[in-house]
Amino acid sequence: MSRDSLPQTPTLSDAHSGIPDRLLPKATHAKSLIYNGKTTPDSHKLERGLPIPQGISRPKFLAAIDELKAALGPEHVVLNEKEITNGWYMEHPNTHDMMPLLDSEEFIASAITYPGSVTDVQTTIRWANHHLIPLHPISLGRNLGYGGSAPRVRGAVTLDLGKRMNRILAINPDDYTCLVEPGVTYYALYEEIQRRGLGDKLCIDVPDLGGGSVLGNALDRGVGYTPYGDHWAAHSGLEVVLPSPSALVVRTGMGALPGAENTWQAFPYGFGPYSDGIFSQSNYGVVTKMGMTLMPNPGGCEGFMYTFQREGDLAVLMEIIRPLRIANVLENVAQLRHCLQTLAVRGRPRSAYFTGEGAMPEGVVHEELKKTPVGDFTWVYYGMAYGPPQIRKYKLDIVDAEFRKIEGYRKIDPATLPKEEYFWSRDKIAAGIPDLEELAWVNWMPNGAHIAFSPIAPIRGVDAERLWDLAKRRHAENGLDLMPAFCVGLREMHLIVEIVFDAKDGGMRKRAEKCLRDMIDDAAKLGYGEYRTHLALMDQVAGTYNWNDGALMEMNNKLKDALDPNGILAPGRCGIWPARYRNRGWELKGGETSSEGDGVAPNAAVSKI
Known part of the structure; x- marks a missing residue:
């Protein structure tokens, strides 16, 4: 078209x-x-x-x-x-x-x-x-x-909430904070900072795509790619409408002190129990305002890129990355991607490279990569160094010395890459500039859709290999292409495996769901749990966090029934079902064709909380 x-x-x-x-x-x-x-x-x-x-x-x-x-x-x-x-x-x-x-x-x-x-x-x-x-x-x-x-x-x-509640309520360049409503996107916040002439002082952290809500992404514990990449950790202060019949409005942290708007975003805890966490990945309230901390402009940044030829380099790479990341020599979320996703993000459909059945053969992937400006590889590392030139050089020399230990490594000179090469999108994002490039790998399949396997693991070679092996096995069983990316935080790594499928192909949808459900169970048996998931998988994932006979869910249910006695707010979100729905067949565990249970309890609570 x-x-x-x-x-x-x-x-x-x-x-x-x-x-x-x-x-x-x-x-x-x-x-x-x-x-x-x-x-x-x-x-x-x-x-x-x-x-x-x-x-x-x-x-x-x-x-x-x-x-x-x-x-x-x-x-x-x-x-x-x-x-x-x-x-x-x-x-x-x-x-x-x-x-x-x-x-x-x-x-x-x-x-x-x-x-x-x-x-x-x-x-x-x-x-x-x-x-x-x-x-x-x-x-x-x-x-x-x-x-x-x-x-x-x-x-x-x-x-x-986004259409009419989309104001940037405050940007404070003195304490590097902002206060936003739900409809404020990363695009909007970035452009407003530039419009106010504050770009030389303030930076924002952005995820792979900039059209998401700053507030919503933090509440779902999303991540970005600067040193402020843990978005929930970067928030400070919430305004929440509780779902009880009285619809009570509360402010958390310093916001609970009348007249303390000047310190609301400067200190997140206030006095007494720290309640913000119960509104993250939950159905306990409607968040209408959120404060966020902003990053000072570091005085320059420099993107870099390394490729590694062998699949077996994964474990040693993680052992190199871990101490550098914990020491903040690697300052931003370290992203180690597999070659197939790097090929897919070029935006061409799979059929342009391979028209056979089952997973695309590795040999075909490598032959196609040889035709690209980056050349052939199995793993690629995208990173960013921050600060004045001499500071960047000091850190980049340490990184280079470590990566040189891997036979066949290549340091890619950005100056050799055309402007449309994917590296430049990662470069913008790690510099806090929202972009749109990441969308392209969804074109891998007609009617492109995707779901993600997103477990958390320690930053160790043995853990990376275990997750890689189980993902390879389950994808092979289901004839699906494997597109993993290891995103390394300070002391953990998120493995994000994107399963791209044809939304109109019922058989492929079922294979994608089976692959994902099997990987969730496989990972849980090894001690790795999802950090977020598709709404169809929430019951299963919540069920894996079942230490002490499901004590966590028992507590979650008590909170739900206390704050939302009539069970009206987002029933089932993150596997938390209110009393009116509970134990009536609403949970999805795999293989169901309907998302609905056997009705709801007729009697509502009368609490006036």
């Missing part, structure tokens, strides 16, 4: 979720590649009609929706009763999972509401408690590989 035949992607001047003008040509190109790989219409009518949540009749549900429209304004409450459109990353749906493992009408909202203030959020929560209708809050819903904006409970009402 030609670029001219597609509508132009919205820019930040058009919409809170838009693309910066500087990235519009790249977005246009990326969009054309995505649509070139589509073999089915982008939109289709809802075959099953309006997805009403269990526990309420259609007439009562529609009457409740009319009541909410009267409270928020009819233009701010929209029924999802006609058709769904998948779009792509920059124009994604807020109604369903556009990369589904199950049927596309399974994880789907009945309506979308757009609150414009904390008061609107409170109104909606009180409404949901009165009618016992589940709500699903999202900031932007762009975490597409983990379910996007889809609710876990079919027919829940999406609480889209």
